[in-house]
Amino acid sequence: MKDKLSLLVQHAITSALTAGHLHSLEAIPPIVMDIPKISAHGDYSTNIAMTIAASQKKAPRDIAGIIIDHIEDSDRLLSKVEVAGAGFINFFIAQSKWYEVLKAVHDKDKAYGTSQLGLGKCVQIEFVSANPTGPLHVGHGRCAAVGETLSAIFKAAGYDVEKEYYVNDSGRQIRTLGESVFVRYQQLLGKTIDLPKDGYQGAYIKDLARMLLDQEGQRLMDLPEDEAVAVCARFAAEKILAEIREDLVAFGISFDNWFSEQSLYDSGAVQAVMIQCKDQANVYEHEGALWFRTKDFGDEKDRVVVRANGLTTYFASDIAYHKDKFERGFDRVLDIWGADHHGYIPRVAASIQALGYDADRFQVLLVQMVNLLRGGKPVTMSTRAGEFVTLREVIDEVGRDAARFLFLLRHYESPLDFDLELAKKESNENPVYYVQYVHARISNILRKAEERGYTNISWDEDFPELINLSAEIELIKLMARYPEILGQSALLMEPHRIPFYLKELAGAFHAYYHDRNKHKVVSDDARLSAARLYLVSAIRIIIRNGLALMGVSAPETM
RNA sequence: GCCCCCGUAGCUCAGGGGAUAGAGCAAAGGAUUCCUAAUCCUUGCGCCGCAGGUUCGAUUCCUGCCGGGGGCACCA
Structure with missing residues (x-):
């Protein structure tokens, strides 16, 4: 309905121009068609006469009158058109036309509401992408709900959508996970040994150690520590990832693709992109480390990609990852991150630009925090101590429907208070x-x-x-x-x-x-x-x- | 110190430059011989954080300030 009216107005302006009743315009601005707050102002309303008034050197109300005179309503869409206020054009839709809407709902049924706005363009949405070092928590749940629904909305709007989960199955955090599990494993065998100071403390680490012990027996004790930790890391990451997948399924979230960070190392993609960066002089050495010139592309400082100890940072694999995304040919690349990652955006955007890709095709949505409440009182959570309410617990307690709905009820940029008692209330x-x-x-x-x-x-x-x-x-x-x-x-x-x-x-x-x-x-x-x-x-x-x-x-x- | 988000009714929040700023909850009162009362109706509720600027017009855009939350590593 809105589109039809915009077209009518656009044609009216064109014909007024041809007839010489309006001074020529460089371009007809987009017709903004609003639904007035007050029904006396019509079903729809446009301010177009006011916006072009300055260039026309005419009073907005006069321009509005001219436009109305040139409207050719061949479909008899309108019962009344009027100039109102400072120069609004108010449209009243003929009642008979509303029945066509009603028919359209039935005729289109499941497709009612869909459009071709996206023109078949291909958009990739990456979301959740939680590290497989612990269970999903409520914050991930919000990101999941936003990502999944946004994907569905994009599909309904005629985009081709691919949903992806990036698995950080490499690097220091996975190593720490392995160390934590190995410590618990050794403790189960009676050894007195403490968790590393940055180790994962959650009870699930002990469970994983127990499972590992049941499965592998004591044989890890015979391995060199490095290998034992690696076995623990792989075992734990796989188990945790499997649980993440289950939680997501329970939450109604599905991904088209699971992309492994490790695969970027195995295939040599990270190394290749580092060489490319050297060739293009996007990186330089300083104090033994390799730095990327992100500052040249809008970041506040340059960032390390290879540390002095020879290990790559996550940024290095992220560069390779985003390069891979662009090479897969998506028209748009959309990342949905937790708001705590916001400082990371400039450097990723910078690296995309540095590699010669169109940074406008890359966007990040930052989803703000979830404050978990119970009966109005905050539920205390500490990831460090491993005490947090998992997404699974929330789903089990309040149900998937309530959780999905409430996660989506706020603009993603606003912090969300999620009250478990309220979510359960059937009132x-x-x-x-x-x-x-x-x-x-x-x-x-x-x-x-x-x-x-x-x-x-x-x-x-x-x-x-x-x-x-x-x-x-x-x-x-x-x-x-x-x-x-x-x-x-x-x-x-x-x-x-x-x-x-x-x-x-x-x-x-x-x-x-x-x-x-x-x-x-x-x-x-x-x-x-x-x-x-x-x-x-x-x-x-x-x-x-x-x-x-x-x-x-x-x-x-x- | 720098960066991001938020600030609108008692509370939780919508309002992508327009006409008289909205909804839910909470508060008070009312509605069920009826297709489900998990509902509906009525009533009151506002320096749109503050100060400037842009504009014919600002809750909306820009700048500064104040208040709340988060982030600022050769961590992610």
Whole structure:
């Protein structure tokens, strides 16, 4: 609807220009079509006359009048157009046109709301990518929910999406993991030995040591320490990664690709990119270490890629990794990181630029922290001491639906308070059920209707006479906004717009439903019942589609 | 010290330059012989952190300041 109107206005301006009623413009600016806050200002409104007023040297209201005169509404979309306020053009959509929206919802069904905004462009989204040194925690859960839903939104907007998990299965942290497990392993065999000072202290390390002991017996004691640690590291990382995968499956998150950091070393990719950097003079030696000239590309200082002890930093493999991403030919490369990694962005962006790739195609979304609460009180967590609430525990306690919904209810850039008690509440304080309940309610209505013989819910030409209460038209207008909301959340990469919209639609439906004296869906009037069933089942389609994007179930009963 | 995010109703938050700033919760009152009350209706609720700037117009964009959170290694 919005797009149609924008086109009308664009054509009107063009034709006004041709007719000489407007002074020539360098370019017609994009037509911004807003939905006014006040219904008296129309269904849609544009400020275009005001924005071009300066260059036209005419009063905005006069320009608006000229534009209106040139609008050719061949489809009879509009019932009224007016100039208002300082120069707004307000559009009132003919009521008959709203029924086409209603039909479109049914006709497109699962595809209602989808678009071709993405033009088939290929975007890679990398998210979660937690190191396999411990279980996923709630922060990862939020990143997972954002990444997964953003991927779904992109797909719905006509992008080709590939979801990837980068596994940091190499480097110092994995080594530390191995050392920690080996210490616990030795302790199980009665040795008095302390964890390294930067070791992992969580209870899961002891569990892993126990499993290793059961599987391998005492044979690690006969190996040189380096080898024993390596065995422990590999064993532990694999086990932890397997659990991460299980947790993600339980949370409804799936990846197209799991990319191993180690594979970049095994294939020689890291070494190759280092040589390339040397050839291109992007790196230099200083005090025994190899530094990358990230400062030349906007970072605040240069960064080490190979330490004086000969070991590469994670940055080195990250350079190779991002080079690999670009070589795979994605139009856009999107990383979703926890906000604590923000200082890392300039150097990765710098390295991409230094290697000659278009840095505009690379974007990082930073997802802010999750503050876990229980009944309003903070749940204390310390990763160092290994005391934290895992994603698995949250899913087990509050359920996947509530967790997914609440993680998405905030803009990802805002810190999120996640209250475990609230998430479990089956009341109006909890928005999850509010939305799901609409689906269950309509499903129930449809079941009752079926019992009474309404088995085929389809469009009939007399529906416009039957669906004409203002509450009903308002519902359809709200449904017309869904594709716009979906498109916006794709362009702005803002998944939170979906749950907000669903809450609004749910509220409008509940209000409509509740006034049952006026709006009883299934009544003695067969024609009216058929029409209203058509209306409410369209709402159900949108609720179901929206929840599906969020990875939240749409229950038939509650 | 530098960098990132946040600051809007009592609380939690929406509002990508526009007309009279919204929603949920909480508070008070009301609604169920009915397709699910996990619901609905009514009522009140605001120096949009402060100060400048850009603009015909700023909660929105820019700068500075104040307050809260996070990050600043040859760690990730």
